[in-house]
Amino acid sequence: MNLSRFESERQAIWAEIEDLVVLAGTRPESLGADGVRRLAMLYRSAAADLAYARKHFGFDPIVDRLEGVVGSARVLVYERPERTKTAWDYLSTGYWQALHQRRSMLRLTIAVFFGAALFGLAVAEVNSEGIVRMLPEGFLWVTEEQDTDTGLGLVGLAGFSLFVMINNITVTILAFLLGVVWGLGTLWSISYNGFILGALSSLAVAAGNGDVLVAAVIGHGILEISCIFVGGTAGFAMGRAVLRPGQLSRVESMRREGTAAFRLALGTAPWLILAGFIEGYLSRIGLGWQPTLIAGIVIGAVFWGLYHWRGRVPVTGELSTSPVYTQLRSSR
Numbered sequence: 001m002n003l004s005r006f007e008s009e010r011q012a013i014w015a016e017i018e019d020l021v022v023l024a025g026t027r028p029e030s031l032g033a034d035g036v037r038r039l040a041m042l043y044r045s046a047a048a049d050l051a052y053a054r055k056h057f058g059f060d061p062i063v064d065r066l067e068g069v070v071g072s073a074r075v076l077v078y079e080r081p082e083r084t085k086t087a088w089d090y091l092s093t094g095y096w097q098a099l100h101q102r103r104s105m106l107r108l109t110i111a112v113f114f115g116a117a118l119f120g121l122a123v124a125e126v127n128s129e130g131i132v133r134m135l136p137e138g139f140l141w142v143t144e145e146q147d148t149d150t151g152l153g154l155v156g157l158a159g160f161s162l163f164v165m166i167n168n169i170t171v172t173i174l175a176f177l178l179g180v181v182w183g184l185g186t187l188w189s190i191s192y193n194g195f196i197l198g199a200l201s202s203l204a205v206a207a208g209n210g211d212v213l214v215a216a217v218i219g220h221g222i223l224e225i226s227c228i229f230v231g232g233t234a235g236f237a238m239g240r241a242v243l244r245p246g247q248l249s250r251v252e253s254m255r256r257e258g259t260a261a262f263r264l265a266l267g268t269a270p271w272l273i274l275a276g277f278i279e280g281y282l283s284r285i286g287l288g289w290q291p292t293l294i295a296g297i298v299i300g301a302v303f304w305g306l307y308h309w310r311g312r313v314p315v316t317g318e319l320s321t322s323p324v325y326t327q328l329r330s331s332r
Contacts, residue, residue: 001056003057003060003062006049006052006053006056006057006062007062010049013042013045013046013049014046014049014065014066014069016038016042017039017042017043017046017069017072017073018069018072020035020038020039020042020073021072021073021076023035024039024076028076028077039073039076039077040077042073043070043073043074043077046066046069046070046073047070049066050063050066050067050069050070053066061104061240061244063104064101064102064104064237067100067101068101071097071101090263090267091267091270092310093310094263094267095263095264095267095268096306096307096309096310096311097310097311097312098260098263098264098267099230099233099264099307099311100307100311100312102233102234102237102260105232105233105234105236105237105240106229106230106232106233108232108236109190109229109232109233109236110229112187112190112191112194112232113190113191113193113194113225113228113229113232114194115191115194116190116191116192116193116194116195116198117194117195117197117198117201118198119194119195119198120194120195120196120197120198120199120200120202121198121199121201121202122198123195123199124198124199124202124203124206125202128202128203128206131199131202131203132203134199135196135199135200136196169269169272169273169276172227172228172230172231172265172268172272173231173265174189174231175189175190175228175231175232175234175235176231176234176235176238176261176262176264176265177235178235181239183235183236183238183239183240183242183243184239185235186231186232186235186236186238186239187236189231189232189235190228190232190235193228197225200213201213214292214293218292218293218296218297219278219291219292219293219295219296220275220276220278220296221296222296222297222299222300222303223271223274223275223278223296223299223300223303224272224275226271226300226303226304227268227271227272227275230264230268231265231268233264234260234261234264234265235261237257237260237261238254238257238258238261240257241253241254241256241257241258242254271303274299278295278299
């Protein structure tokens with residue numbers, strides 16, 4: 001079965017699930033016995049569709065659409081009736097699921113970033129003097145300084161940490177927002193930041209400051225770049241919603257993706273704050289490259305470990321405590 005036929009034959013089922021989810025709100029039992037029975041049956045059908053789409057159309061937006069449909073229905077089918085969604089629920093699970101649902105855009109973001117980084121490195125190797133004039137002055141200290149201890153003291157470091165925090169949040173949110181312009185703004189933002197990293201790496205190594213660069217950047221850099229990847233993912237997903245709205249109207253497609261992007265931005269903010277704290281303190285007190293390298297790798301591993309662990313939307317589970325199951329039993 002090709003993609004067009006698959007979507008046309010199954011679209012009505014997915015749309016019905018979405019309608020039932022909206023009608024149910026947070027109380028699936030309000031659908032009545034027939035409604036919850038219908039929701040449970042459609043959920044199983046959509047879960048099978050999702051498995052088929054992952055296997056045969058893995059990089060198509062239809063997979064993201066189905067993951068959203070199945071995920072929203074699953075909350076009603078399997079969740080305990082007394083449970084209320086909290087900010088912690090989103091930060092610990094929902095955030096990672098939303099990111100995983102857009103993994104094709106995440107792959108695109110990573111490819112663009114590191115492609116631009118390699119290009120920046122190559123340009124710096126060929127024309128180091130010219131590249132210096134192209135880069136922001138605030139980043140060039142790694143090509144000159146021999147020590148990452150800024151001598152700012154605790155108060156000064158706190159101010160620097162706050163500055164870095166604001167800068168990191170600005171860069172990531174910019175990548176989110178620029179997705180509205182067909183994703184082209186996000187492409188520019190991600191490419192520019194990758195280019196800077198590649199060029200600075202080349203300049204620092206050429207100046208004999210490779211270890212200084214690692215000590216100054218790697219502690220916060222892995223987490224910071226990871227957050228930029230999230231911003232790029234949301235931005236590209238927004239651009240895709242504008243260009244390829246599918247069965248939805250363009251306005252509705254943008255509204256849905258815009259809501260998801262805003263939530264991703266909120267979920268990324270605590271990680272950006274942590275990255276700013278690390279850059280303001282750990283990376284600027286002269287510890288050397290070994291401790292900061294270890295810290296950077298550990299924190300980066302935690303971030304991506306949570307993505308792989310918490311990000312996969314489950315399609316099976318126990319029904320015994322779900323409101324749908326309870327309603328079905330009581331209706332027999």
